[in-house]
Amino acid sequence: MIKLEDVHKSFGDHEVLKGVDAEIDKGQVVCLIGPSGSGKSTLLRCINGLETYQSGQISVDGERVDVASPRIHDIRTRVSMVFQRFNLFPHRTAIENVMEGPRYVLKQEQASARQKAEQLLVRVGLEDKLDAYPSALSGGQQQRVAIARALAMEPEAILFDEPTSALDPEMVGEVLQVMRALAEEHMTMLVVTHEILFAREVADSVLFLDGGRIVEEGPAGEVLRQPKNERTQDFLRRVTHPV
């Protein structure tokens, strides 16, 4: 449902994406891994139209992602995003954060939006934090609210941009658990992550991005256990055995 064809993207003279091809099918969980600066986050942000790209094509359900087109808002309601630094609205409570999109973008009724938001917060284990402001929540809790906010749009896919990288180690698990549950319900997910163990257990396939190109891709087990590419081997060695 998300298709990338020969996507190129530069910041000034610096070419970040040098022709990326990929396809994410409905219900698939795809992990995007690679060294920092390889263009993973940029790629993800291009899919949601938070960045423009110079050439090639990104499409969602066959519709071209084009920041300049008014259709971009509609695409964004179908492809949600979870950010590394949560980006919750600090002036709204947890439940207001979750309701914001359904209530004001999708124009749903207050009562039903609230009821749905409540169910989502229960689902991510935050039933006792409905009326808490983000500043009163831990990083892990904030990220779970952010996931609920993304889910509230009833998206066809969710993009996760290093969702656990800004978390204290003891909070990583609670967020991954929520994501694992989503994967089991066959939510289409594209996840930029350094959590190799998560990728191995949850992902259907893995894309390894290096220097703006996908240098290796395949079923998670294969790529992560027996990588063929030298760069992938080297990267995985350093991530899994840092010392």
Next chain:
Amino acid sequence: MTDFIASAGVYLPILLKGVWLTIAVTLLSLGLATLLGLIWALFRTSGIRWLALATRIFVEFVRGVPILVVLFYIYFVMPEFGLDLTAFQAGVVGLALTYSCYIGETFRAGIEAVDKGQVEAAKSIGMKTPMMMRRVVLPQAFRIVVPPYANNMVMLLKDSSQVSVISVAELTMQGKMLASSTFDNMTVFTLVALLYLCLTIPLNFAMRRVEVAMGSAK
């Protein structure tokens, strides 16, 4: 001291007439300046190049001219272009125009201080720019902007005395007239100063309360 109190009893009713006018000028020009300031700030952060540039040039021009000159210009020059305003109207417009530029810059700084991640989060749930500004960016910018805005408010109140030069009979003007007819400069201007303080000190105090209230809701 008894002299002072006795003459104060005579002068105060006259000066109070000026106080009401000072309050009227201040409130009207503050309202107008805030509205215009918000528009300038939105123009400057709109991302529309020519609009941002035009606004910037306008703001720099007005900020670079003394308030007195702006007032003279509106009151004495604009009639030649067919815009004939009363002294009161010219005073309000002049103050509003000048302060809209200060307030606009304050608002712009506030808008730009909102974390870029907020904009991205708003976009990612499908918000278009106007809704994003209304529901996500401006509420956070206002919070950042309360202290400098309060400062502008007090300065505007004090600068309202400038409209006396185009014969608006606000507090300073009343004081000047009273002093020149009684020669009791000391009593009159002491009273004028005290009356301004009666306005500015509660205003400062109230704004401090607002800051605290907004800070705690964060």
